Amino acid sequence: MQPTAQDHSHIPGWGIDADPENDPTYPMRDRCGEFTKKYDWERPPQQPIDIETLHSIERPNQPAVIGNSVPPSGLSGVIRRFAFRYSENLYAHWLPLLLADRVGVVEGIIDDLAHGHVPNIFAEKGYRAHWKHDPKGLALRLATTAAIAGGLVFLLTRGKKSDRIKSGS
Amino acid sequence: MLAMNYRGPKRVRVSEKPEPALKHPEDAIVRVTRSCICGSDLHLYNGNVPDTRVGMTFGHEFTGVVVEVGSDVTKVKVGDHVLVPFNVACGRCVFCKQGMFGNCHESNPEATAVGAIFGYSHTAGGHDGGQAEYARVPYANVGPTVIPEGMDPDDAVLLTDVVPTGYQAAEMGGIQPGDTVVVFGAGPVGIMAARCSWLFGAGRVIIIDKEDYRLEFAKNYAHCEAYNFEKDMDDPVLFIKKITDWLGADVCIDAVGAEAAGNALQTITGRKLLLQAGSATALHWAINAVKKGGVVSIVGVYGPTDNLVPMGNAMNKGLTIRGNQTSVKRLLPRLIEHVQNGVLNPKALITHRIPLEDIADGYRLFSAKLDNCIKPLLIMPNSGR
Incomplete structure (x- = not known):
């Protein structure tokens, strides 16, 4: 595979912001102490804290x-x-x-x-849109969720039932 | 007023809420005219960002007409149509003074690692957002910018986040003329990052995703090569090595963040069990696919805890890793120029216009990537539709 564009003249604005000094290893814009390095700037007025x-x-x-x-x-x-x-x-x-x-x-x-x-959980979850654009996907998702939930309920209730049988109740 | 109302993971609705009031002499209130759902809103929507409270209104990409200003506001006036950068920034702290408007220290009480962002959880300051009829905009002398005459409001709303974030992703890559740039993620920001990479003189731009419709869009919009990591390759890193003369890309951009697919371990631990701060698959690939001495630029959003990434490789390869929330205000003058001159055409990204009242459908549509959705725009009830 080769690059698709060797001549970039068809790309609007190619290179117009190229800047050889945009060196990523020096990300901070100020290292010379022009601005304060302490928490002593002139602060804006304090918003009343009413909550x-x-x-x-x-x-x-x-x-x-x-x-x-x-x-x-x-x-x-x-x-x-x-x-x-x-x-x-x-x-x-x-x-x-x-x-x-x-x-x-x-x-x-x-x-x-x-x-x-x-x-209205159905509406809040946006299922109307999902049903409109991907009914199969939504049905699969809901069926999977129901199966997992059903399986968990079955496992939990089965455990309780066998406990009751063992204890003779 | 009507406002988006978060009810829990993957549950949102529109409710009546009180209109916002001025709380500070530098506040403005705007009547929202355009608002978008952002890919990073999905991290909140999915319940992945700590301190996302039920009842909050999301939305950090919006434009609006100023309807009220505080006593100290001088830069905008009632009636101005403004675009509102997603950062809440004071313009006076040591970080804002350096142009780091995404790192303001006077707007977010809850966390020091991130500046405040409209509608982005209490971890980002607890400011209600713009997916509502009205919004409170603090520091109105700094952020809100009057939309230039003749600019399409659809372009303006994308200048609040998508365009500057894509541009800063490329800028942080330190792209030099002729560089090969790989962008992971063909969402709106990834597409814009690919597009902007050319402005910095890239020689080759490649975008990787798993959604064919997005790749097709990216290929045409951003004039780049586009590959599907589920269909075109077994191993994205090996694939990139092969197509870059076995050395790797000069710059890799992570434009995905916490919702990344492509690695079962990352998906289960990051997205399902929340054992890490999101799935770091894209970042993992970026570190491994970039050339020795190369640059990894991160604009994908992750949570505040830890992620599994190959730091040993990052060290051994001598990488420079850069990331930040975008400094929208710093970049706006240049980007407004690019839009006005036709170099960038942001509104082409908008694929869906959704009434605010149907916001739950909008989130689902965008989140599940239904109906070839790339960028959903919310239409406000008061906009005349």
Whole structure:
């Protein structure tokens, strides 16, 4: 196999940004101390902190601006607060956050039901689009999931049944 | 207002949410006119990014009309139609001052390793995103950029992420005239990275993926060679060695990130069991397929923990490995010029226009690569359709 293009004149803009000084081994744009190297820049005004915002212990403060989406709450919030006792360097930070995310999913369903909203899982998963464009694939996927779930249920219930027989109940 | 609402892995819907309010003197509120689903949104959608909270609104690629500004905003005014770079950047910290707008230290409380990104989990700052009718845009004197007169808004919305990320992928490769560049991943960013590699003078550009329709598109759009790693080869690294005189490519670009296919061990441990921060198959291939002394450029997104990659080979081969979130603001002037001069045609990437109300279908379509989807654009209820 040979390169398909030796003459690049047909490619709009070929080479117009070529720069022999774009040397990747020197990625930083400033190494001469033109800018401060310390945490002493003139900070923007601080956004009022009017919601609970967890912050990494790898920084001493809140940044000047924070996101205000979905503050921690419920059991997932408890887990998140625990996670933020640890630095970003540790699994003790990240794994509880992943757990909190999964707990949050259950809390979300409970919250929906508490507000009289039964989540339409079929719609939320976009199965309508999948069915329209790939019905076979979707059917296979759902059948596989059902088979695995059915198998697990069978294995778990069989274990309990044999325990009951052994114990004579 | 209507807004995308994350409910859990692979579950999203549109809900009524309160309209955003000004929270800081440098905030602006925009009425969103265009918004996209990005390939990196799929990492959130699949539940792979820690601290992705139920109820959050995603969306980091959007344009909008300014409807309200804070007291200290001077660079944009009510009525301006702006494109909003995906980074939330203050413009004053030591990183922004160096042009590293993707690494701002004044916008993300939850993590220090990444700057804030609109609608990208609390690990990226907890800022709601633009897959909604309205969005709060902090630091409005820095990020939002008035769309130049005559520019198609479909081009403008892709200047918020896809175009600069593809361009920076090529830039970080340090491409020298005549170099052979291999791009892993023929999604929108990979296609743009392949296209932009030519601008830096590449002599040969190769793109690798497993979706024929994407490869066909890439071949035509980016004038590159395109190969299917499931059909055209047994071993992508060996294949690349063979077609590069047995030395490897000068530059390899990972434009896939955590969702990579192609290696069962990586898929199971990275995507199914979350034992690593995503499947690092593309990065693994990039390190092994690049020439000794070559450059690996990473724009594919991974989670914050660990990945299985051959670091021994990276050291033994003397590689330079570069990666970063894109510094959109730094690159915009040059890229606006390229779009206006017809050198780049971003809107050709858009294959689907999906009403915001059908966002769950949009995510599924994009995630499962249905209907030859390359780039889905969300149509806002208030846009007149």
